[in-house]
Amino acid sequence: MARFRKYRRSQPKKGSFDPDDETTVKHTKLGIWDLYEEIDSGHETYIPVPPKLEEYWQYAESLPYVWHMMKDILALENCRVLLILLGMLQVSQSLLPALSLWFSSQLLTIVQVAVDTRAVDKQFLLRIAAGRIACAIAIRVLSHYKTIITSPLQRRIKQFYSLHIFHAMARLDVPTFEDTAVQRQLEATYTRFGSSVAWEVIQTLFSVATVAVQLVSQVSVLVAVMHGQAEGPLISSLALLQTVFEYMSMKRMIVQPGNRKYLWAATTKNEDYIRMEGMKRVVNDNEHRKELVAGNLAEYLTDQYRRLAKKVGDNAMDFNETKRMYENRLRMNASAVLQVILRELPLIAFSLRAVQYPASIPLSLASLNLIRETVSNFSYGLLDFVDATGSIGQQLSDIRKLYEVDAIPNKVPDGSEPFPENDKTLESGVSVEFRNVSFKYPGSDKFALRHVSFYIGPGQLCVIVGSNGSGKSTILKLISRIYDPVEGEILIDGRDIKTLLLADLRRRISVLFQDYTHFPLSIKENIALGNPELAHDEDKIREAARLGGAEEFIKELPEGMDTYLTRPVRDYYAPLPEGTKTLFGRSVDYTRLRGMGRMKPRDSFPLSGGQMQRLAVSRTFMRSLLSEASDTGVGLLLFDEPSASLDPTAEHDLFERLRQLRGHKTMLFSSHRFGNLTRHADILLYINDSSIKEAGTHEELLKRDGEYARIWNLQAQAFLS
Known part of the structure; x- marks a missing residue:
């Protein structure tokens, strides 16, 4: 078993660190993690001491949530038995110090009898x-x-609440998730030091109960030991005072790890765990929220996360948590037992010497030394008890937030009417109408849209043109109900959009945002998430990549569709030799070497802006153009600047594929470019300064000789000159 050693800061060594070199590097499997250590056994074990939150609040309203928590934990597999066993061990362990004190007092009594009777x-x-x-x-x-009992119990509790938090966060819409008050509430539920809020409360409750038992039992024995010792109360008071000062001094200390002299690195190759962490980032990171909501991905991701969590099981831990678990296993061995025996021998030797030479042993001093040691231990236990009870209030409050997060109301309310009433109507697209719509983004006093009205008929191609920041993207966000307008109405097929079931509406809409993101998953899953119902169909995924123009560059990647653009799980490592340029196939960033560092996820194979956009378009094709294979269809396609990073040839090819493959669906584009697409539009909307200035066909707007015609001619002259 690998031993973990103390950290010491040092400059990078010469040479290199090769994890595959078995002659100089030792490989140890720690759960799902692979630890690679330089062969060197001359270092001490370091056990990190995490800081402790010190909040002193009491909320009686939180107690029902604690009861709810206990019922949930007791319902978990084998947790009831483990909790009972843990309670029995805690109580037994809390009684042992008092029993040990009683044995020590008996040893002194034997000495006293030997002095008095010479026997x-x-x-x-x-x-x-x-x-x-x-x-x-x-x-x-x-x-x-x-x-041994704590480890599986802690992991099962953590996994249960990890799924609870995952689902609670996945269901939040964009304006709710962006709310700072909601963010603070979510932060209270995050795991700390590889643990969870619920487990911290369980530990605190156990600690308070067992420390109380320990203190009562020790006081009882201590009173008996001090009986007949005139100096006992004074020595006890002095010992108590000394302990309090020592304890306060220790609380002010900042415990920091040392720096390491030896080399090591850790990574995980478990694909299920990597996908779990990737899905966590999809749900946690604000940059993915719009696509998560608009793509209706919450239930799919939750189901996938649940399946992966069950598959990985108790091994779903980051490296530090795994490391601590294996360190704990190393603490119980023959050497540890021998240390305990050796620590007790001095007192036994003292007693034996007292029996042999009773006249030379100051019995009262020996007794009072025992009293002083006992009072010191008692004092530390008492102060720890005060600390534990002082933090209970904050922990109870965190448990309340843990359960309340599942009931945070979304700011975009759900409708009640199914959409559409007949799936066949989607084949000819849907109509979209804005009636005097105005909108401000949360926290802004400026209108992003003001008094906007237009109508797009079923199956029409509409292009919204205008400068950046004019409000084009906002229109698409309102149609997909990422936000709701502050004034006016939006109608889909003549029905108020707010009355429609959100899941139904978003299932019938395919949208590609201008500020699209790429999920921290494989390229295959980035495309597949366009239509989770077809995520298992690799042929459909490859077809979507072809339609999106991403097929060629994907083939050039070493891992093809399985390539991670950003690896969601970090590698851990010590300061590496300056000759080490790569580790586990990824570049080493020496600017981040700080003792026990973590390699920041980087693009394994950085892609150009155009390639990244083609991936986003492929995901949209997966949803909008392959939906016929699923039970539900898409009737409205929304594209926000889909060619902003594409060259003219790629842009032309994309538009041709979209026009040919959309069938009769309604399609809405936003763009700041005036070109081939605008000439084929059934309706053009020219937007400027947050409002629609002109509307009509390309020919109609040119004849009107307004702002649209002026910009069209300017762009045309740029290509002709």
């Missing part, structure tokens, strides 16, 4: 000595088995 019961002495050692060993053994 000793050797059998009784051996039994007491053996009992004292047995207590010490029992404490270590119980601690070991407590760790």
